Structure formats: structure tokens, C-alpha cells
Amino acid sequence: MRTTLELRDDLMRSLLARHPGASKRAAVEHAIEAYLAKDAADAVRSLAGGVPVKDVSAELRKRDRRA
Secondary structure (H helix, E strand, C coil), rough: CCCCCCCCHHHHHHHHHHCCCCCCCHHHHHHHHHHHHHHHHHHHHHCCCCCCCCHHHHHHHHHHHCC
């Protein structure tokens, strides 16, 4: 998708400094991917404790021993 953005020079310089040799496009794409990955991980972490989980491992081990 072609997009034109007005970005602050200091932000772009800092981003490019973290990705030496990368093009502006590659650096921005990497930053967006990293943001989305962190956001997804945060969303999953926010579910912690919200879903009841029954520990059935002992029962499964018992069944395995019978088989």
C-alpha cells in the first residue's frame, strides 16, 4: 500500500540508527511489525487469570500408564 507520511526527523534518525543499512521503508516496516507483535503479546497477557484451566495432567498420566 503506497502511503505518504510526515515523520519527525529526530524519530526517523533514531529509527535508522537502530537499523543500520536498512532503508527507511524497511526500518518503518520493522517498527510497525515490532509494535504489532508487542501489542498482540500484551493482549494475550491481559487474559492471564481470566480463563479457568483445569489441571488434568495427573489424570492423563494415569491413563497413559494403563495403556
